[in-house]
Amino acid sequence: MERLENQIVQLLQNKDIRPTQQRIEIMKYLMEHRVHPTADMIYTALKKNMPTFSKTTVYNTLKLLQEKGALAALATVEDQVRYDSNLVPHGHFKCTQCGTLYDLEIPEGFPKQTTIDGHRVFEYQILAKGLCRHCHMQELS
Amino acid sequence: MERLENQIVQLLQNKDIRPTQQRIEIMKYLMEHRVHPTADMIYTALKKNMPTFSKTTVYNTLKLLQEKGALAALATVEDQVRYDSNLVPHGHFKCTQCGTLYDLEIPEGFPKQTTIDGHRVFEYQILAKGLCRHCHMQELS
DNA sequence: ATCATTGCAAACACTTTGCATACGC
DNA sequence: GCGTATGCAAAGTGTTTGCAATGAT
Numbered sequence: 001m002e003r004l005e006n007q008i009v010q011l012l013q014n015k016d017i018r019p020t021q022q023r024i025e026i027m028k029y030l031m032e033h034r035v036h037p038t039a040d041m042i043y044t045a046l047k048k049n050m051p052t053f054s055k056t057t058v059y060n061t062l063k064l065l066q067e068k069g070a071l072a073a074l075a076t077v078e079d080q081v082r083y084d085s086n087l088v089p090h091g092h093f094k095c096t097q098c099g100t101l102y103d104l105e106i107p108e109g110f111p112k113q114t115t116i117d118g119h120r121v122f123e124y125q126i127l128a129k130g131l132c133r134h135c136h137m138q139e140l141s
Numbered sequence: 142m143e144r145l146e147n148q149i150v151q152l153l154q155n156k157d158i159r160p161t162q163q164r165i166e167i168m169k170y171l172m173e174h175r176v177h178p179t180a181d182m183i184y185t186a187l188k189k190n191m192p193t194f195s196k197t198t199v200y201n202t203l204k205l206l207q208e209k210g211a212l213a214a215l216a217t218v219e220d221q222v223r224y225d226s227n228l229v230p231h232g233h234f235k236c237t238q239c240g241t242l243y244d245l246e247i248p249e250g251f252p253k254q255t256t257i258d259g260h261r262v263f264e265y266q267i268l269a270k271g272l273c274r275h276c277h278m279q280e281l282s
Numbered sequence: 283a284t285c286a287t288t289g290c291a292a293a294c295a296c297t298t299t300g301c302a303t304a305c306g307c
Numbered sequence: 308g309c310g311t312a313t314g315c316a317a318a319g320t321g322t323t324t325g326c327a328a329t330g331a332t
Contacts, residue, residue: 040320052290054290055321060289081321116246116269117245117246118273119236119243119273120271124270126266128262129262129264129266130255130263131261132259136259181296195314197314198313201313201314
């Protein structure tokens with residue numbers, strides 16, 4: 001899609017990021033694969049079509065995109081950092097069985113306050129853990 | 142405190158964990174240092190009084206204590222896994238400046254529901270990020 | 283020509299594994 | 308005595324760093 005690539009170029013430029021080929025590809029991958037990939041997933045996928053593509057570039061780029069506010073990094077306990085191009089506030093649900101990381105609506109009634117105990121809060125991350133729909137159904141059968 | 146050690150022995154036995162010297166010390170350290178230490182912090186601190194104490198034991202023990210439900214592991218993006226002996230549900234606040242990890246009351250109105258989007262939720266982790274009270278005050282002066 | 287970006291190789295930091303020794307019931 | 312726990316050394320992962328080659332303006 002020409003469309004998406006143009007959007008990405010815009011987005012990067014708006015955030016003062018020079019839109020190089022590699023950066024566009026990484027951003028595009030994240031926007032098209034909303035399963036919160038790890039750096040390694042991105043590398044492995046893109047390497048196929050870009051033979052000289054390097055892991056260093058993935059790490060460099062992810063770091064830059066985070067700093068400039070184009071991406072969010074997600075904390076999960078068990079494994080590596082995961083990345084999310086969806087900047088609309090939302091939570092995550094991690095299935096402890098299959099490892100899938102789902103998006104979650106921010107639960108109704110969640111406070112929007114920006115100060116708690118005197119601390120200034122800029123960002124919330126909500127991580128729920130449990131058994132996902134699919135694994136749960138399998139367990140019953 | 143004899144008192145605390147006895148409590149720990151009880152706690153471990155209740156969870157089917159053989160209360161060895163090392164396990165008791167690790168648990169004790171976590172209960173007495175509620176700053177969510179990393180495995181390395183625990184190792185470094187306890188090594189002083191236990192010359193043969195090994196990191197492997199720390200990792201083994203933390204893993205066991207988690208599995209048996211005596212400890213919780215916390216996800217934070219920037220650094221290693223941190224551990225918490227406080228099993229009462231609560232959130233955390235991480236200061237992006239000084240790195241301190243504070244406890245947070247679970248905000249009023251946070252949903253207690255155990256099913257979302259068909260997923261069975263067993264556990265919530267809430268991680269707020271921002272500028273803590275102390276760093277904020279420093280910035281003003 | 284200059285400065286930023288890329289990518290290889292090597293270093294690093296955290297965690298896990300294999301296995302021999304020591305401990306507890 | 309037997310099974311578990313411990314601890315050393317080595318291997319494994321994920322990430323970062325140093326630096327030379329390349330690319331863009």
